[in-house]
Amino acid sequence: MTPTRIGLRAALLTLALAAAVPARAADDGEVKDFLLDNGMEVVVIPDHRAPIVTHMVWYKIGSADEPPGKSGIAHFFEHLMFKATTNHAAGEFDRAVSEIGGSNNAFTSYDYTAFHETVPPSALEQMMGFEADRMRNLILTDDVIKTERDVILEERRSRIDSNPQAVLDEEVDATLWQNQPYRIPVIGWMQEMEQLNRPDATAFYDNYYRPNNAVLVVAGDVDSDAVKAMAERTYGKVARGPDLRPRIRPVEPEQNTKRTVTLTDARVSVPSFSTQWVVPSYHTAKPGEAEALDLLAEILGGGNRSRLYQGLVVKQGIASDAAAYFQGTMLDATNFTVYGAPRGDARLSDVEAAVDAEIARIVKDGVSDDELERAKTRYVRSMIFARDKQDDMANMYGSTLATGGNVKDVEEWPDRIRKVTADEVKAVAARYLALDRSTTGYLLPQQQAGN
Amino acid sequence: MMSMVLGRVSVPAASAREEGKLYRAVATLCFALFFLLLPVLAARAEMNIQEVKSKKGITAWLVEDHSIPLISVRFVFDGGSAQDPAGKGGLVNLMTGLFDEGAGDLDSDAFQQKLDDAGAEMSFQAARDGTYGSMRMLSEEKNEAFGLLKLAVNQPRFDQAPIDRIRAQVLSGILANERDPNTVAQQRWLRAIYGEHPYSRSDQGTKDSLTTITADDVRAFHKANFARGGLHVAVVGDIDAATLSAKLDEVFGDLPEKQTLAPVADVTPRLGQQLEVNYDLPQTSLQLAWPGVKRSDPDFFATVLMNEILGGSTFTSRLFAEVREKRGLAYGVSSDLVDNEHSHALLVTTATRSDRAAETLSIVRQVVKDMAENGPTEEELAAIKKYMIGAYAINNLDSSSSIAATLVELQVDDLGIDYMKRRASLINAVTLADVKAAAKKLLSADPAVMVIGPPLVQIAGGGKG
Numbered sequence: 001m002t003p004t005r006i007g008l009r010a011a012l013l014t015l016a017l018a019a020a021v022p023a024r025a026a027d028d029g030e031v032k033d034f035l036l037d038n039g040m041e042v043v044v045i046p047d048h049r050a051p052i053v054t055h056m057v058w059y060k061i062g063s064a065d066e067p068p069g070k071s072g073i074a075h076f077f078e079h080l081m082f083k084a085t086t087n088h089a090a091g092e093f094d095r096a097v098s099e100i101g102g103s104n105n106a107f108t109s110y111d112y113t114a115f116h117e118t119v120p121p122s123a124l125e126q127m128m129g130f131e132a133d134r135m136r137n138l139i140l141t142d143d144v145i146k147t148e149r150d151v152i153l154e155e156r157r158s159r160i161d162s163n164p165q166a167v168l169d170e171e172v173d174a175t176l177w178q179n180q181p182y183r184i185p186v187i188g189w190m191q192e193m194e195q196l197n198r199p200d201a202t203a204f205y206d207n208y209y210r211p212n213n214a215v216l217v218v219a220g221d222v223d224s225d226a227v228k229a230m231a232e233r234t235y236g237k238v239a240r241g242p243d244l245r246p247r248i249r250p251v252e253p254e255q256n257t258k259r260t261v262t263l264t265d266a267r268v269s270v271p272s273f274s275t276q277w278v279v280p281s282y283h284t285a286k287p288g289e290a291e292a293l294d295l296l297a298e299i300l301g302g303g304n305r306s307r308l309y310q311g312l313v314v315k316q317g318i319a320s321d322a323a324a325y326f327q328g329t330m331l332d333a334t335n336f337t338v339y340g341a342p343r344g345d346a347r348l349s350d351v352e353a354a355v356d357a358e359i360a361r362i363v364k365d366g367v368s369d370d371e372l373e374r375a376k377t378r379y380v381r382s383m384i385f386a387r388d389k390q391d392d393m394a395n396m397y398g399s400t401l402a403t404g405g406n407v408k409d410v411e412e413w414p415d416r417i418r419k420v421t422a423d424e425v426k427a428v429a430a431r432y433l434a435l436d437r438s439t440t441g442y443l444l445p446q447q448q449a450g451n
Numbered sequence: 452m453m454s455m456v457l458g459r460v461s462v463p464a465a466s467a468r469e470e471g472k473l474y475r476a477v478a479t480l481c482f483a484l485f486f487l488l489l490p491v492l493a494a495r496a497e498m499n500i501q502e503v504k505s506k507k508g509i510t511a512w513l514v515e516d517h518s519i520p521l522i523s524v525r526f527v528f529d530g531g532s533a534q535d536p537a538g539k540g541g542l543v544n545l546m547t548g549l550f551d552e553g554a555g556d557l558d559s560d561a562f563q564q565k566l567d568d569a570g571a572e573m574s575f576q577a578a579r580d581g582t583y584g585s586m587r588m589l590s591e592e593k594n595e596a597f598g599l600l601k602l603a604v605n606q607p608r609f610d611q612a613p614i615d616r617i618r619a620q621v622l623s624g625i626l627a628n629e630r631d632p633n634t635v636a637q638q639r640w641l642r643a644i645y646g647e648h649p650y651s652r653s654d655q656g657t658k659d660s661l662t663t664i665t666a667d668d669v670r671a672f673h674k675a676n677f678a679r680g681g682l683h684v685a686v687v688g689d690i691d692a693a694t695l696s697a698k699l700d701e702v703f704g705d706l707p708e709k710q711t712l713a714p715v716a717d718v719t720p721r722l723g724q725q726l727e728v729n730y731d732l733p734q735t736s737l738q739l740a741w742p743g744v745k746r747s748d749p750d751f752f753a754t755v756l757m758n759e760i761l762g763g764s765t766f767t768s769r770l771f772a773e774v775r776e777k778r779g780l781a782y783g784v785s786s787d788l789v790d791n792e793h794s795h796a797l798l799v800t801t802a803t804r805s806d807r808a809a810e811t812l813s814i815v816r817q818v819v820k821d822m823a824e825n826g827p828t829e830e831e832l833a834a835i836k837k838y839m840i841g842a843y844a845i846n847n848l849d850s851s852s853s854i855a856a857t858l859v860e861l862q863v864d865d866l867g868i869d870y871m872k873r874r875a876s877l878i879n880a881v882t883l884a885d886v887k888a889a890a891k892k893l894l895s896a897d898p899a900v901m902v903i904g905p906p907l908v909q910i911a912g913g914g915k916g
Binding site for chain 1: 498516518519520521523559560563564567570572587589616619620622623624626627628629630631632732733734764765766767772775776777778779780781782783802803804834835837838839840841842843844845846848849850851852
């Protein structure tokens, strides 16, 4: 589940629900948000098409908030949240979910950790009860810690160490970011993960797993008054924790160099590259800049109608793939990425030069009104498609609220996208995509080392 | 990359089916391609499935839902990459990359431009035994979208330039994975368990086979495959039966009546063998296959329930408990029922640190042996029945596209339009004795085992478990 661009929604929703549908819900699908007395934020997204509800708790704590030397603790803690509590034996929550045919899981990123269950609405309050319980009542023993630490070490071997691309990505991040904690992998560095212990876990739990650091998102066949009453009966009983310090982390210094990171590996047979820049996120950007970056990514390399795909894959025929990507939903400054791989007789350097040329062309000549309109239409449309999936909607709101945004930011996003001008797209390309302040990663086959 | 998000367990990407072009996807039988796994079906009582019959005789299952202004269409023609002619491996997969590369009077660029204008997403995918298509559209643009789908289905151009380009992309993918230990190992595995059967071949073909495929080969297969006789259609969303009926005729009504497909033999996987694929890797992957079950077998649900208890998708399975929760040996461990039209298997997969791979393998075999000899407990069976019945809506009906995909598979498996209503009672009718018998029958076999990683280090006295 990759967090993609910031959410979308708004006007279209009301328009859509006004029409047909059995008139069982009086909410018109309107998203409601409110605070519990203990500081927990709640967002309710009604969707009455099926008797299903997605229940998520987002903690405003991710790997970028970890203490120095404790990399991986946020993700490790996510795993520990599935252990025994003073009220429920290990596995009891999982069995309760399984018994009603539900599904549950959790995930950790740089800025948040989320726990979620998808269940019939009749089980919602039970889920809230379990989730509220493990917010404060986990029993962490040395045995539990040791076994689960072995699991995350295996997870690291599976995800990173077994995959040359993942190994490279990790070291590109550590080079792109000179100061900001996004330089540290979410899963953690192996040697630090091996040392994570019970005091680390307990301190982390007590600091961050508090109602005043959490966002509850409920999407599905529910109404907001009922959700509020249930939330008060469950989460509402958990005492507010100490006020958390503002999430002010080290930020990037001025970057002045072009850096390259190269990995040659026997398992690689086709070379590839990616270039990244530090750019503002929705949370840090001046008004309109992040929206312009989203549109720039779409026009430059957002799909098979994009400039990179049409130019390099279709017309020049030198690449098997070429694309661009902007990760806007982040608390701190984020990254803008382009990547490509050659095909046939083309060399990696040909592909890289052609990608650079497409960027230079936008910096110099900007984008056309027609391609800007098309990109906007695609984004606005993606919002209608997103509404077809309850968990996509829940993720959209949850990730935005966990990275400094609010419900209004999500709802007004399409309007803000519509307002972006071609000049603004050109301006962000010129301002941020300078090659002499970029980081490029090369993944090379062994015999091409030194190419 | 910064998109990294870590989950408690990684969920197989069901979205693989939604991706644009399948040539990007790796299609091995070994891992969770969604349509190869037996769908877990239960009932969403109020979901009304209509059978729509068009004037020209096309049948589709329809779920009307006007709450969101979009329509999801999914269909399959019988016959997939197992139909690739000898020496032309990768033909069907290549074809599925070409439907948005020009049709009728529209060349590749013009077609894609119109598709973008209409706001429709169209994709085709080759599975082993079926050629799938899907389209998601805004209902206000349905005339334009169905018009483009009609062109793609009936008059794909298969122009040389797109063929060469898509072929080169497939080729790049094959080359890129040439030295990937897992890809190499999976190819050896398929060859070992399927021999010369078409299932032993990669859907994407090989460097040699791809170069031999011509535009005429693609056209010939399209003509043989895209016929009304082997077609199954499902539609979900903002469209009524009368409108759909006309659209069905428009899109599919003029196709030939009958398919001409090559017969594909049934094949029993060759078990009772061990493959060691040695690489110096930080982690060892283990893969074990036992016999599986046919969809039409009377033991079907007994086997599905047994598999769920053994290593199914919940966090409560026996393998999850023994391998991960108690010992921390692996991040993921699961068992899946692989259900192809002509072959079936039960597949256990995990990955573990190499110095404890022998121990992990021994524990997996111990858990399976215990299931074979003793079966599950009454409590386990009761709990998993509840899960299977309740999980249907959540696993299969959580979006228009997944409902449409589910309805197509029900038709392919010939389960009847009332299947969802009957499913819970079919599950409840399974007895403990049935499950024990199914476990004994399948899991007493000597499995095929593959070890990918450094040579196994044997430990004194076997595993702890």
